Structure formats: structure tokens, C-alpha cells
Amino acid sequence: MPKQFIKILLSTFLVLGSFALITTVATAESVNQLPPSDVENYLMGRFNPAKHNAFVKVPAKYANRKGYYLRKSAFEAFKKMYEAARKDGVKLIIRSATRNFDYQKRIWERKWRAQKKSRSAVNKARNILKLSSMPGSSRHHWGTEVDLNAFRNDWFDHDQGLKLFRWMNNNAAKYGFHRPYTKKDSKRPTGYNEERWHWSYTPLSIPMLRDAAMVLNDSKIRGFLGSETASQIGVVKNYILGVDESCR
Numbered sequence: 410m411p412k413q414f415i416k417i418l419l420s421t422f423l424v425l426g427s428f429a430l431i432t433t434v435a436t437a438e439s440v441n442q443l444p445p446s447d448v449e450n451y452l453m454g455r456f457n458p459a460k461h462n463a464f465v466k467v468p469a470k471y472a473n474r475k476g477y478y479l480r481k482s483a484f485e486a487f488k489k490m491y492e493a494a495r496k497d498g499v500k501l502i503i504r505s506a507t508r509n510f511d512y513q514k515r516i517w518e519r520k521w522r523a524q525k526k527s528r529s530a531v532n533k534a535r536n537i538l539k540l541s542s543m544p545g546s547s548r549h550h551w552g553t554e555v556d557l558n559a560f561r562n563d564w565f566d567h568d569q570g571l572k573l574f575r576w577m578n579n580n581a582a583k584y585g586f587h588r589p590y591t592k593k594d595s596k597r598p599t600g601y602n603e604e605r606w607h608w609s610y611t612p613l614s615i616p617m618l619r620d621a622a623m624v625l626n627d628s629k630i631r632g633f634l635g636s637e638t639a640s641q642i643g644v645v646k647n648y649i650l651g652v653d654e655s656c657r
């Protein structure tokens with residue numbers, strides 16, 4: 410084959426390759442026009458939200474403490490929702506927001522060490538996965554998620570909790586917020602148990618979930634105690650993608 414021809418062939422591949430790259434970056438709009446390798450790092454929480462220019466610090470008045478971060482547009486929407494709720498006598502309190510990989514790793518490994526020694530690795534992981542994500546697979550990495558008021562479903566069954574839950578169910582969608590972890594049933598057969606406190610800003614998180622479905626796989630979920638179980642459990646399919654249809 411003449412060298413000239415090989416050269417032309419190579420440059421064609423290069424041009425096509427860059428087009429593919431540009432297309433991927435365009436679909437990654439949700440993660441702030443990042444190149445693909447950065448999309449993966451972003452979705453897996455491998456960054457510091459305090460140093461990321463798409464994030465803002467949540468003022469303490471909206472939360473139980475200072476120091477939480479959210480994506481700017483998610484927080485703008487939250488503020489509007491917060492004010493509307495306040496006018497209706499409902500006080501929304503952010504109890505958790507963005508958590509990066511290292512933060513999630515601390516939560517996961519603390520729970521891992523607390524598991525009965527006699528349990529198999531897979532059973533330890535499944536037990537933690539009832540409510541907590543493996544590092545690298547949490548929606549809380551994305552800057553789009555908030556946990557509100559109380560970490561117990563039954564808190565939302567009566568009094569203030571019930572009033573808040575009803576208000577959110579009637580109004581949150583107007584501000585772009587939906588609940589990914591609804592009751593587990595035939596419509597949502599896999600994933601975490603119900604979390605009435607967890608809400609997602611879907612104008613950002615739906616495209617991010619699509620990116621996650623393309624970019625992530627179980628073998629990438631690693632770097633913490635018990636990560637070898639991710640593939641057996643099918644974390645990407647059963648947990649990351651195991652969300653309510655309002656969040657897909």
C-alpha cells in the first residue's frame with residue numbers, strides 16, 4: 410500500500426475521530442461542556458465542588474449547616490421552590506447536597522466496616538445499598554440532588570413531615586424537582602429503597618443520567634472496600650438506572 414494512501418486514511422480517521430469527540434462533548438452539555446474523560450470523572454464525583462465554577466455554596470439559611478454545594482441552576486430553582494413553600498407554611502431544610510467520591514467513600518467504608526464479619530462481600534454490599542450508594546455511583550456526585558428535612562420515611566407520615574411531603578408532591582415538579590427513589594414496585598423493581606427526603610433537579614440530572622448510561626460501567630466502580638462486588642450486583646443497571654420514570 411503506498412505511503413500516501415496510508416497518510417490519507419490516517420487523517421480521515423483523525424477527522425472522523427474529532428467529529429465523534431465534538432458530538433460527545435455536545436451531548437455532555439449537562440456536565441458543562443466537558444471532554445469525555447472529564448464527563449466520567451464528573452459523574453463519578455472525582456472533583457471538588459468548592460473549586461468547580463458551575464457550583465455555588467448554599468447559604469446556611471436553606472440548610473441545617475453551612476458548607477453544602479449545588480449546581481448553580483439547581484440552587485436557583487431550589488430558592489424559588491423554598492420561597493413558595495415558605496409562603497405556604499412549609500420549611501424546606503437541605504440536609505445533604507453534593508457529595509464527592511471521597512465523601513461517599515467515607516460513608517460507604519464506615520458502613521462496610523460495621524457489617525457482620527460472617528456476611529459475604531456481596532451481602533454486605535447489598536445491605537448497605539438499601540440506602541447508600543457505592544462511591545462513584547451516587548447521584549449526589551452530580552450537584553443536582555438534595556436530601557430534605559429528615560432521613561426517615563415515617564417522618565413524612567404525619568404533622569409537619571406529611572404537610573411538607575404533600576406540598577412537594579403537589580409543587581416540586583413546577584421547579585424541576587422529582588423523586589428518584591419512589592416506592593419499589595413493578596414500575597421501579599430495582600435500586601435503593603424508598604427515600605422520601607431525596608429530590609433531584611431533573612433539567613440537569615436527566616441528561617446526566619443519559620451520560621452515565623453511556624459512559625459508566627460496573628468495572629469503573631472501584632477504589633473502595635468491597636468494590637469488587639459492583640459487577641456481581643450490577644450497580645449501573647440496577648442502582649444508577651433504577652430510578653423513578655420522572656427522573657429518566
Ligand SMILES: [Zn+2]
Pocket residue numbers: 505549554555556604606607608
Ligand atoms: Zn439523597
